[in-house]
Amino acid sequence: MARLVTFAVVLIALLVVANLDTFKSEKVNNEPFDLKKQEQAYADHLKTLEELEQKRLALLHPVKKEEEVVEEGPLVVLDTPQLVKGSELYKSCVVCHGKKGEGKKSQKAPHIGGQMEWYLEKQLADMKSGARINKVMDPYLKKLEAQDFKDLAAYISKLPWGEEK
Ligand code: HEC
Numbered sequence: 001m002a003r004l005v006t007f008a009v010v011l012i013a014l015l016v017v018a019n020l021d022t023f024k025s026e027k028v029n030n031e032p033f034d035l036k037k038q039e040q041a042y043a044d045h046l047k048t049l050e051e052l053e054q055k056r057l058a059l060l061h062p063v064k065k066e067e068e069v070v071e072e073g074p075l076v077v078l079d080t081p082q083l084v085k086g087s088e089l090y091k092s093c094v095v096c097h098g099k100k101g102e103g104k105k106s107q108k109a110p111h112i113g114g115q116m117e118w119y120l121e122k123q124l125a126d127m128k129s130g131a132r133i134n135k136v137m138d139p140y141l142k143k144l145e146a147q148d149f150k151d152l153a154a155y156i157s158k159l160p161w162g163e164e165k
Contacts, residue, residue, distance in 0.1 A: 086155025113159030
């Protein structure tokens with residue numbers, strides 16, 4: 001028993017001596033405590049945390065870009081009585097030729113918006129006289145007169161040519 005105790009004591013003593021060196025080489029910070037510096041460090045730390053929180057929230061709730069409202073201006077500026085009349089008459093044509101005169105495949109109605117005025121007027125007059133046969137449009141042209149064709153042509157020719165549909 002005594003041997004064991006001696007052995008243990010010697011072993012502990014050896015360990016202490018062996019570690020004295022590291023204990024000595026350990027640097028000790030003797031700087032005086034600087035309250036201002038610590039406060040600044042703490043404030044910086046809080047700022048970093050706040051920034052991280054903002055980033056986290058931004059990722060969680062991405063801000064939706066406000067949808068751009070594209071105001072569609074009037075298709076044609078109705079600055080003459082003829083254009084006003086033409087736009088009124090054109091309402092009955094929209095079913096087949098479309099609001100912008102873009103035409104409709106399902107109706108086999110061609111694109112007429114932005115077409116030349118004289119051409120439009122001639123086609124309508126020819127359809128009415130029978131020089132050009134267009135059975136589909138016949139009922140729509142019956143009520144219309146030469147002046148109506150002029151008004152319609154003036155309005156339709158001012159429609160934007162746009163994309164083919
Ligand atoms: C029921 C459908 C329908 C309606 C309504 C209609 N159209 Fe048409 N329109 C057609 C079709 C189909 C054609 C092509 C006919 C052909 O084969 O020549 C056409 C052709 C035309 C053309 C000739 C285009 C070209 O390039 O030669 C003009 C101009 C026209 N329509 C104007 C009008 C106007 C103006 C109105 C309203 C008063 C009108 N249409 C109403 C179906 C319609």
